[in-house]
Amino acid sequence: MTTSGPSLPWDEATLAAITAEALALCHADEAEIILMGTDHHLARFSQGVIRQHTSETSLELRVRAIRGNSVGIATTTDLTRFGIERVTHRAAAMAAIQPPAPGYPGLATPAAVACIPETCHAATLHVAPDDRENAVNKLMAVIAEEGGEASGHHATEGRVLAVRNSRGVWAHHLGTRAEWSAVASIDEASGYAARLSPDHRTIRPDDLGIEALTRALAGQPVAPPAAGRHRVMLEPYAVADLLTLLAYISFGATAVAQGTSFLASSGRERVVSPAVTLRDNGLDPAMPAMPFDHEGVPRQIVDLLREGLPGTCVHDARSARQAGLVSTGHALPPPNPYGPFPVHLDMQAGTHDREAMLSALGDGLLITRFHYMSVLDPRATRITGLTRDGVLQVRDGRIVGAHRNARFTQGILDMLMGVVAIGRETFLQGSFLGCVRCPALVIEGLDLEG
Amino acid sequence: MREVLEWCLDACAAKHVTYADGRFVRTQSEAINVVNGDVTRLSSEESVGLGVRVLVDGAWGFAATSDLGRSRVEAASTRAIAIARAASHGRRPGLSLGPPVRSRGHWQTPFLVDPFTVPLGDKLALLCEADDAMARVSGIRVRQAMMAWDRHHKFFGNTEGAFVEQTLTEVACALEARAEVEGRSAARSYPDARGHHGWTGGYEHVLGLDLVRNAPRIAEEAVRLCTAPAVSPGRTTVVLDGSQMAIQLHESLAHAAEHDRILGQELSFAGGSFIGPEDVGRLDLGNPLVNVWADATTPGGLGTYGFDDEGVPAGRFPLFVAGRLEGLLGNRETAALAGHVPGGVARAAGWNRLPLIRMPNIHLEPGDHPSLEALIADVDEGIYMATNQAWSIDDRREDFRFGTEIAWEIRKGRLGRMLSRPGYQGRTQDFWRTLDALGGPETWNLWSVPHCGKGQPRQFARVSHGTPAARFRDVKVGA
Numbered sequence: 065m066t067t068s069g070p071s072l073p074w075d076e077a078t079l080a081a082i083t084a085e086a087l088a089l090c091h092a093d094e095a096e097i098i099l100m101g102t103d104h105h106l107a108r109f110s111q112g113v114i115r116q117h118t119s120e121t122s123l124e125l126r127v128r129a130i131r132g133n134s135v136g137i138a139t140t141t142d143l144t145r146f147g148i149e150r151v152t153h154r155a156a157a158m159a160a161i162q163p164p165a166p167g168y169p170g171l172a173t174p175a176a177v178a179c180i181p182e183t184c185h186a187a188t189l190h191v192a193p194d195d196r197e198n199a200v201n202k203l204m205a206v207i208a209e210e211g212g213e214a215s216g217h218h219a220t221e222g223r224v225l226a227v228r229n230s231r232g233v234w235a236h237h238l239g240t241r242a243e244w245s246a247v248a249s250i251d252e253a254s255g256y257a258a259r260l261s262p263d264h265r266t267i268r269p270d271d272l273g274i275e276a277l278t279r280a281l282a283g284q285p286v287a288p289p290a291a292g293r294h295r296v297m298l299e300p301y302a303v304a305d306l307l308t309l310l311a312y313i314s315f316g317a318t319a320v321a322q323g324t325s326f327l328a329s330s331g332r333e334r335v336v337s338p339a340v341t342l343r344d345n346g347l348d349p350a351m352p353a354m355p356f357d358h359e360g361v362p363r364q365i366v367d368l369l370r371e372g373l374p375g376t377c378v379h380d381a382r383s384a385r386q387a388g389l390v391s392t393g394h395a396l397p398p399p400n401p402y403g404p405f406p407v408h409l410d411m412q413a414g415t416h417d418r419e420a421m422l423s424a425l426g427d428g429l430l431i432t433r434f435h436y437m438s439v440l441d442p443r444a445t446r447i448t449g450l451t452r453d454g455v456l457q458v459r460d461g462r463i464v465g466a467h468r469n470a471r472f473t474q475g476i477l478d479m480l481m482g483v484v485a486i487g488r489e490t491f492l493q494g495s496f497l498g499c500v501r502c503p504a505l506v507i508e509g510l511d512l513e514g
Numbered sequence: 515m516r517e518v519l520e521w522c523l524d525a526c527a528a529k530h531v532t533y534a535d536g537r538f539v540r541t542q543s544e545a546i547n548v549v550n551g552d553v554t555r556l557s558s559e560e561s562v563g564l565g566v567r568v569l570v571d572g573a574w575g576f577a578a579t580s581d582l583g584r585s586r587v588e589a590a591s592t593r594a595i596a597i598a599r600a601a602s603h604g605r606r607p608g609l610s611l612g613p614p615v616r617s618r619g620h621w622q623t624p625f626l627v628d629p630f631t632v633p634l635g636d637k638l639a640l641l642c643e644a645d646d647a648m649a650r651v652s653g654i655r656v657r658q659a660m661m662a663w664d665r666h667h668k669f670f671g672n673t674e675g676a677f678v679e680q681t682l683t684e685v686a687c688a689l690e691a692r693a694e695v696e697g698r699s700a701a702r703s704y705p706d707a708r709g710h711h712g713w714t715g716g717y718e719h720v721l722g723l724d725l726v727r728n729a730p731r732i733a734e735e736a737v738r739l740c741t742a743p744a745v746s747p748g749r750t751t752v753v754l755d756g757s758q759m760a761i762q763l764h765e766s767l768a769h770a771a772e773h774d775r776i777l778g779q780e781l782s783f784a785g786g787s788f789i790g791p792e793d794v795g796r797l798d799l800g801n802p803l804v805n806v807w808a809d810a811t812t813p814g815g816l817g818t819y820g821f822d823d824e825g826v827p828a829g830r831f832p833l834f835v836a837g838r839l840e841g842l843l844g845n846r847e848t849a850a851l852a853g854h855v856p857g858g859v860a861r862a863a864g865w866n867r868l869p870l871i872r873m874p875n876i877h878l879e880p881g882d883h884p885s886l887e888a889l890i891a892d893v894d895e896g897i898y899m900a901t902n903q904a905w906s907i908d909d910r911r912e913d914f915r916f917g918t919e920i921a922w923e924i925r926k927g928r929l930g931r932m933l934s935r936p937g938y939q940g941r942t943q944d945f946w947r948t949l950d951a952l953g954g955p956e957t958w959n960l961w962s963v964p965h966c967g968k969g970q971p972r973q974f975a976r977v978s979h980g981t982p983a984a985r986f987r988d989v990k991v992g993a
Contacts, residue, residue: 104971105597106970106971107597107601108782108783108970110778110779110780110781110782111777111778111779113573113601114573114600114601115574115779116574116576116868116970117573117574117575117576117597117598117600117601118575118576118577118578118597118868118971119575119576119577119578119590119593119594119597120577120578120579120866120971121577121578121579121580121581121590122563122578122579122580122866123580123581124561124580135556136556136557136558137555137556137557137558137559138557138558138559138560139557139558139559139560139561140559140560140561140562141560141561141562141563141580142560142562142580143580143581147562150560151560154558154560155558157558158556158557158558158634159556161556161634161635161638162553162556162638163553163638165552165553165554166552167552192600193596193597193599193600193601194600194603196597196600197600197601197603201603213778215778215779215781215782216782217782217783217970219970219971245782245783246782247781247782249778249781254781256782322655322656322692323655323656323692323694323699324692324699329697398557399545399555399556399557399559400555401547401549401554401555401660435785435908435909436905436906436907436908436909437906438904438905438906438915438917439904440904440917440935440937441935443699448904448906448915449906450906450907450908450909450913452908452909469908469909469913471906471908471913471915471939473915496972
């Protein structure tokens with residue numbers, strides 16, 4: 065591995081200087097300055113070649129200007145003196161127009177932010193283009209050796225976040241993430257594997273290739289499974305798909321306040337199997353950790369589901385004030401009309417190894433992942449979607465064949481109520497909300513339409 | 515900005531690349547959201563940067579930077595070349611872009627009223643008035659009113675001699691009322707769901723919607739939906755409004771006609787297609803009513819522009835004619851591979867994204883039924899569904915399930931009771947064969963799909979679909 069590749073062009077002094085300059089230039093009662101930077105490198109491959117190889121380096125400034133209870137927001141990527149002046153003026157002008165907002169919670173005040181070691185890995189920052197190509201070629205070769213075609217992506221990223229406000233908050237963080245996905249295709253059969261890690265070196269592309277290939281080699285799919293309720297084992301990819309959507313529709317404070325989350329109407333009764341515990345954990349260095357949110361508030365670990373019982377939703381400053389609580393440190397970047405979301409989902413592992421999971425499944429289906437899920441009734445967590453990249457038939461704990469993809473329509477909580485076994489190994493994966501770490505699950509019933 | 519592009523292209527030419535292009539983009543976006551009377555968003559965003567794409571030894575490289583100093587721009591060019599060289603190892607030769615693109619010119623969105631010149635106070639007052647109108651309806655728990663307007667100033671140049679400048683202006687607005695009655699919840703939107711009904715053009719589009727007059731209507735419908743009976747599962751005749759037809763067209767035919775999907779290049783993420791590489795001129799949906807066109811020239815469409823992000827002039831061409839597949843959505847690379855003329859449909863979501871094959875406006879041509887009532891008049895028993903709410907389709911664009919916000923039963927040619935939780939499903943080719951009538955031009959409107967996702971890193975494109983109301987027989991329906 066060479067170290068001649070890209071490195072982040074912004075150090076702490078640069079971030080401090082830009083945010084201080086913007087704060088000084090913002091003529092408002094109060095102000096909050098956010099800097100978000102990315103140094104992102106990615107290769108997408110299919111049919112044995114890298115088809116897209118991209119690199120982005122960008123830094124963006126976001127300003128919240130406050131006049132009384134009125135908030136104006138402006139952003140820019142122009143970080144010249146002129147650009148910074150303009151963005152602060154635009155934010156202040158926006159605030160001057162807005163009517164007073166009674167729900168405005170005020171800016172964050174300084175608070176101790178957790179120190180998370182090892183969130184930034186030089187190896188992840190320093191992947192040279194040739195090294196990336198070699199890694200992708202390794203994965204593609206493993207799949208090609210068995211007559212398969214590989215497609216997928218490999219990305220590495222360094223991210224910076226800095227928050228400064230006129231009440232004295234100053235927080236900055238540098239983190240890295242490396243991500244892989246791989247699909248192995250053999251005629252009509254396909255298999256999938258994916259991983260995310262802050263440290264590029266912990267993911268072995270050839271292992272991912274073998275994992276995806278193993279699923280594709282289980283057999284050519286001949287027909288969809290019969291319509292009806294099936295006992296299934298959900299690979300961690302399928303579990304991550306479900307948990308991400310559940311978090312999106314249920315665990316943000318806005319969904320609770322607006323009554324679309326099941327948390328808005330549930331009491332203390334059990335909503336899923338007592339074996340299920342799900343939390344948001346942005347402080348674990350094994351995740352792409354982030355010790356504070358985009359308001360500079362220290363991030364808390366929040367129990368979303370605890371031993372089958374409903375936990376709490378996550379909050380930013382505004383939603384917390386409305387609920388009479390304190391922020392849990394889950395604010396997204398402004399302007400954000402959607403409110404806070406959990407972005408570091410972490411499901412508690414079980415005790416079963418893979419063989420024990422398949423034994424617990426007995427006769428049933430092994431589902432790799434889901435595709436294009438859509439919410440039909442958010443409060444009932446009722447969704448529809450399809451299986452993707454491997455629906456394998458298991459008999460007596462052994463994989464014996466493959467099916468075509470099938471549609472399901474069901475409540476996520478209903479699926480999680482029937483958890484029979486939980487795997488002891490967890491996979492960390494990227495998601496549209498952030499990341500998910502979760503095990504495989506055997507569940508009693510998945511309603512497939514055949 | 516021409517200077518910035520020249521720095522980038524000169525740096526590429528000096529390294530003897532096969533091809534290079536650069537895009538300088540400045541995007542300005544302003545938005546207002548009003549939720550239950552509170553202004554939850556009042557924002558002014560600006561994003562400026564450069565993306566450079568190079569072709570070296572048959573492989574692409576792309577680099578983007580928000581720092582537009584000369585040294586940073588040249589460094590981005592060098593980085594794009596380095597990663598293209600890395601990707602070219604072991605590459606199969608022969609990647610061609612077809613005939614050179616040497617477009618020159620300027621294009622800008624026509625509009626009557628520049629949305630950036632309308633006072634923010636006026637826009638805010640309009641949204642607050644609509645919010646007030648929804649608030650007067652008992653049973654409404656959440657009211658949302660939003661408006662957004664964007665301007666994209668784009669410069670494109672390539673090493674073949676193209677240089678084009680475009681200024682695209684977009685406006686969007688939407689209302690949503692969510693009711694809660696007797697423990698049940700339901701939402702209605704206007705003019706469309708998904709929080710963003712938009713056009714390229716000016717503020718005249720917003721004024722033409724009459725938000726304030728429609729606000730109480732959707733609020734009242736949301737309240738009534740809470741106690742309306744659900745659609746019963748079964749098979750029946752379905753009449754779909756233009757909004758739902760837009761998403762039906764978008765998901766089942768437009769995405770399926772993307773050449774990169776067809777070639778398997780999007781297999782791991784966006785997915786594939788039921789259409790095969792050799793299907794042009796052969797695949798027949800078996801229904802002469804299916805006439806689908808790609809059209810990047812439609813006035814007001816969100817997929818309307820002068821040139822795509824490869825500098826190819828915008829155009830209009832058929833995808834399906836009388837049910838037969840006659841064209842694909844391709845970029846220069848896939849068009850050259852197939853011997854087609856590039857359709858001008860390569861678009862990037864910003865300066866920091868690689869141009870991908872993205873559909874422009876895709877339209878279903880209207881039929882001969884002069885009105886929605888005429889479509890319904892022939893139905894003895896069925897359901898009329900309106901305003902898309904949920905959508906799901908498999909990775910080959912075959913097996914779909916859609917839901918709408920609202921429906922009405924049809925009895926003996928007339929609309930009857932309101933129905934809640936409407937949904938229908940089918941398989942793409944079978945479903946289009948069951949289309950038996952289309953509304954005429956009077957029922958044809960542009961509808962928006964504002965967040966069409968594709969690519970890694972994720973890109974969201976905006977597109978419009980012109981669709982009439984339509985009638986399908988023997989459709990599987992249910993809640």
